Amino acid sequence: MKQLARFLFFTLLLPLITGASTYAELEERVVExxxxxxxxxxxxxxxxxxxxxxxxxxxxxxxxxxxxxxxxxxxxxxxxxxxxxxxxxTDYDAEKDALAELDKTFEAWFQASQAGAESAVLDRLYADFIEKQDEAFSYxxxxxxxxxxxxxxxxxxxxxxxxxxxxxxxxxxxxxxxxxxxxxxxxxxxxxxxxxxxxxxxxxxxxxxxxxxxxxxxxxxxxxxxxxxxxxxxxxxxxxxxxxxxxxxxxxxxxxxxxxxxxxxxxxxxxxxxxxxxxxxxxxxxGRIQTKPDPPEIITTEPEQPGIRRVEVKLAKTPITVVKFLTVPRAHPDEIPLDLLATILGGGQTSRLHRALVEKRKLATYVSAYHPTRRHGGYFQVYARPVEGVTPGELEVAVLEELRKIKDNPVNTSELEAARARIQIGIFDAFSNNLRLARNLALADQQPDGWRNTFRRLEQASLITPDDLTDVAGRYLDFDKRTVGLMEVTDD
Amino acid sequence: MIKKVSITFFLTLLTLSAGKVKLEDPREMDFSDDTPFIPQEVEQETLSNGITVFLAENHELPLVDVFIAVRAGEVRVPAAEAGFAEILAYIIVEGGSNKIKTRAFRDSLENLGATFRAEPGSKYTDFSLHILSKHLPALLPLAVEAIRFPGLPQEQLEINKKQYLSSYQGRNNDPYSVASRIYWKLIYGRDSPAAREVTPSSLNKITEESLGDFHSANYRPSHVIVGVSGDFRKAEILELLETCLGNWEEPSVNPDPELDMITETAEPGIYLVNWPGAVQTNIWMGYLSFKRDDERYPNALLFTEIYGASRFSRMRLVVREKHGLAYSPYGWVSGGLTVPGTFSTVVGTKSSTTLKALNLLNVIIEDLRTQGVTEEDLTIAKESWLSAFPAHYSQTTKVIKDRMLYYRYSYPVNFWDMLPEKIKPLTQADMGGFASGFLEPSQLRILVVGDTSSFDGSIAEFGAFKVLDPSEY
The missing domain is CATH 3.30.830.10 (Metalloenzyme, LuxS/M16 peptidase-like)
Known part of the structure; x- marks a missing residue:
């Protein structure tokens, strides 16, 4: 199936994309x-x-x-x-000493306050601190x-x-x-x-x-x-x-x-x-920045979530429902299928969740799904705002019902193509202004898959099939391992 | 003072010089090689029915942006029906046309990665279409058709109403939002199209039929300006626009009249909203300024740099850096395009430094009013503004939008381009004169939103104050 998709990408899709060759030109223009x-x-x-x-x-x-x-x-x-x-x-050598003195006076005041010193003592130590701070400021x-x-x-x-x-x-x-x-x-x-x-x-x-x-x-x-x-x-x-x-x-x-x-x-x-x-x-x-040893890596990994976690707070008049599933880090093979799934489920007004919850069932005023990835793990998140008369908890139930439907009603080819079209224009958008491009290049370079992979995402997406999306939905959208956030409406 | 460290640094730099590059102290760098900047040329054309079109080609990326501005903003809507123009704009981009219904309309756009957005403003509603250039022939007619012949589906109207209702219910969620909302009502008036909000009562008045009437009267070719930037060819886009828009005839019905943008201005003074439990006080203060065609506008641009919008401004260096009282203190003098802009200041500070911050703001304003600006202030503000001038036009889309902005309000389309020559000759005396004449502390409307029980004193120290109830604003 994937071989067929690759064939279709190169034989059918590419010639239709005027930007296909432009990706290569853009990539060629980046000097490393x-x-x-x-x-x-x-x-x-x-x-x-x-x-x-x-x-x-x-x-x-x-x-x-x-x-x-x-x-x-x-x-x-x-x-x-x-x-x-x-x-x-104005004079770093002198300032350096002043800063060292300043830190000593702060530490003295801080330790005394932690030890419960009398206010007269604290006042004196604080006055010392202010005096040293003023001296440091003078430089x-x-x-x-x-x-x-x-x-x-x-x-x-x-x-x-x-x-x-x-x-x-x-x-x-x-x-x-x-x-x-x-x-x-x-x-x-x-x-x-x-x-x-x-x-x-x-x-x-x-x-x-x-x-x-x-x-x-x-x-x-x-x-x-x-x-x-x-x-x-x-x-x-x-x-x-x-x-x-x-x-x-x-x-x-x-x-x-x-x-x-x-x-x-x-x-x-x-x-x-x-x-x-x-x-x-x-x-x-x-070149004058001195090399230092590699920093320690983060070794803590998030353990498998054994059950549902819930946060329910009453803080404002705007109710919110959020459902989150932890997923994969950047450059993981499942990243792009999950990205596509998020777009199809909750990216815009043609998405399944919008049609179901906002238009058909009239339970939400807004709903979206997205799948951001970070170096050590990503998450798939659905964010929704209930209409008046629907509680955030009721909307959570409805969100889960709609997510569950992905199994019985798999993603179809046209939905997949629409999601790919977003990726296609997104790559060009990344080049649309200098600051955005500079940021994208710098950040992309530090991803595990490197900056060049920016240009491969459409090709990678073209290899994904509807079955792949059903597969990742089944493996990652595990309702027993969700985290739920409900912002309830305050009583007053 | 000659900086000891600079000399050391220089010697170090020279020692470390790599190859033929001589490392320099950034403070000593000479950038007198600035070349005059000329913004990208924009062509102005007219369709057969009189619609003005601005065009700027850029073929680097296969993208096109189409901007369609329609003079049909909230200013044509009575206060009791607030939201009319805004909701109509959103329904147009979300609801499709009377030929292509909602779902097919959205599918056509989103399936091709296009975005079609509305930005409703007080005077104009701005529509924008962002697409791959190869989709221009298919999607531009679709978007234009929605603007000209909106479907106005009842279901979409209900969705939009619910969204507005939800926002209304959360309008008093946090002190910042409340301060922002009330401030503009104090300055421009509760019923001003620039300050009022959509209410459940005004929502109830909006029907499919009344939206249609508003559209028929106010969406007309004489109210439309078009701009296109990106990867297109002039002849082709003009032909396409002529086909889509050129046959749009002026309706016989008169447009709704434009209401006053300023309905009332609160008396100068202090306005207090007590917010028990707030850990940060929001201070907003200001008064009306003048229009952009006022001769003081160039002074206002430099004053804004010096007072509150730059990293070297008084607000930044004194309120934030020196006293650590706020994260993002900000202040500006704006020039309105059709009505006066404002002199405004916004500061958020912890409750226990509320009065300290107010005092400091008074000192800063009074100092500028009586002492004017320093030579250093003026030099850096001028350098900053003039050197940053090209950034105003850093993208083709920005050039197009700028030209459309000034054209729509009958300013010279190159209004912004003329400012450098007006700013260059400004002197310290000019700026001092501006500050002493324009700054009037007695005219300030000072809005304070915070937990009065945690303030560092009584707000009465600043004079009489009026307590406001957010539910009434």
Missing amino acids: HELENGMRFLIFERHDAPLVSMVISVKAGAANEVTNKTGVAHFLEHLAFKGTKNLGT IVEGEIGKLYEGNGGTSVNAATSYDYTTYQVTLPSNRFKLWCAVESDRMANPVFRELYRERNVILEERRKGTDNSPTGLFWEEFNCAAYKAHPYGRPIIGHYSDMENLSRETVRDFYETFYVPQHMTAGIAGDVNAEEIIPLLDAYF
Whole structure:
């Protein structure tokens, strides 16, 4: 059957796709470059506008954190904007000593407060801390990295932390490419985590904004924690409040030293640059990042889920039903069949779940299914919002009824082709703007199947048959191993 | 100050230089080789019935984006029927035409990986079709037919109503959403098409028939502007558009009148929503500014950089970096296209620093009002804005959308392109004059949403305040 599908793909489908050859052309245009220290670069030239976007992905994220130190990957990402030994300071040698003194006074105050010291003692120790902090601040050139970038026309200056990766991005006028080389290589090689105590307040505000002051934020945190018993994917990326309050410079430094290694960094570069011309710059600037040992791998695996897990909370007036099944990591042979299954079941208004639950049974106002994969495991998730008068629990039952039907009413060929069409246009969409492309290239390079596989997904999808989808549905959508999240409506 | 570290760093860099590349200090780099940037050319054409079409070809990817803007927004809908224009827009993209019914319509689009979306706005409803270029001849007529002859299926109307009802029920879920909703009502008025919301009562007034009447009156060729970008050929697309749209005749019925965008503005002062249990206070404050064709608009763009929208802004450096009071403090002066924009500030801070944050915001505004901007402020803001100018046009779709935007409101289509020459000559005195004339703290409408029992003092310290009930807004 698969041989037949491959035949059909190459003989029938390919000639109909004007982009089929374009995939090859696009792939051909990506220039791959690796430094001696292991850092990698993927360069895509595009000369439409005098702009270039750069995204560095570091293969380190919240999943690499340990107990007591949740949130450190994200905190490091924030502190990476505070400068380096060269940027953001008037005199690093003097500042270094001031920071060491500052940390000692903080530790003294913290230990005393943990030991229940009298308030007079705590006040004195805190005053010492503030004095040392002011001294450390006296060396700061505030916001120098931000000013360098935005003062040079930088846009989309930002960073993001996920479970597996931390990315740093900027778009610059293309004649300022070497500015990025100088700033980013310095940031990756010589960060100084200054302004730490102040920035800790900022990330706590970020947590309040996204989670603690937001009913839906709280719901998602509770639900995600319930889905993982052992794996760090169950922890909040931003961190637990009590951990965040106590993240120290030493903790951040340890994380950086362990995980920010050049062999785990890839930069995607897309825009108005000439690869031949910039490679010497990349060699010179980024080549100075010193090689370090490979970081430890995560060895914790999520054990087989022995039963149903449920989270039921009453936090708001917007009821939600979520059903989750843990699946496979990126590049697993079952990844694409599960992707296709998610599209057919819950991708858009032609999907089975929408037709059944929104249109026919009128139980939901919205429903979708999706299958994101990460390095250590993915999940198949159905998200639905019930109509007035239907409880989230009742909608859960209906969702399961519809999922069960996949066995009696297997996916047909036309459904499969429609799902493949989404993949086809999605590959081109990934190239539609420089920043998105740079990010996609950097992240794709760090996947187990490598960046080139981006272009193979349509071909791989063409080999999948309806039987394959029935098979993965049977193996992964095991109702006895689901995690359910129900956001009930508050009583008041 | 000469930085000791810079010298050391330089020496280190020179030592580490690889090959012929001389490593440089980023602060010392010279980028005077900027070449003038000219945005991609956009062609403007007219169909036989007068519809204006903007075209920009780009053949790198086999993708086409078609944008169809229809001047049929909520501004033509009375407040009691709020949601009319929005729901009509969603039904058009979800419900198909009177020839091709819902399921066949959706199958035709989704089976080919296409997306057909509606973005309802106050004045215009924007439709967009994103497809592989080879599907243009098949799918453009399909989308246009839905816009011209919507099927308006009753089932889809009911689904949309339920979705709106669900959103309405969750309208008071969190302090941020409530603050956002009430703020715009304080500025533009409760019934303003730019601020009001769809209610169960207004939903009840929407029927298949009334939607059809609204469509007949307001979806007309004189209200339509089209833009196409991507992988197409001019002659072919014009022929296709002529076939789809060129025979659309102006209806005899008059369009519904456009209502005022600003219905009332709340009195300046402090407005408080007490939210027991909130751990973060949302502060929104501001007042009306001016239109985009105001001569102060270039000043406003630089002021926004300096005040609250950049990494070097006062809001960022003082509120976030120096005091650690907020994650994403933000402030701006916008120029409205048809009515005045706003001077607005948004800050979320923990309950126990609410008054501290308010005080700090007052200090920042007062400092800018009385002291103006520094030379450093002006230099970096100008450099930032001018060097980032090409980013405004980083994609062909952005060029097309920009041209359509200014054309629809009768501005010069190259309005944005003229701004650099207006920004370059601005001086510190110009900016100081702008700040002292424009900033009026006494005019601020200050909305505070948080748990008053956890505030670091009484809000009365800032003067008289009015307590608001979110259910009434």
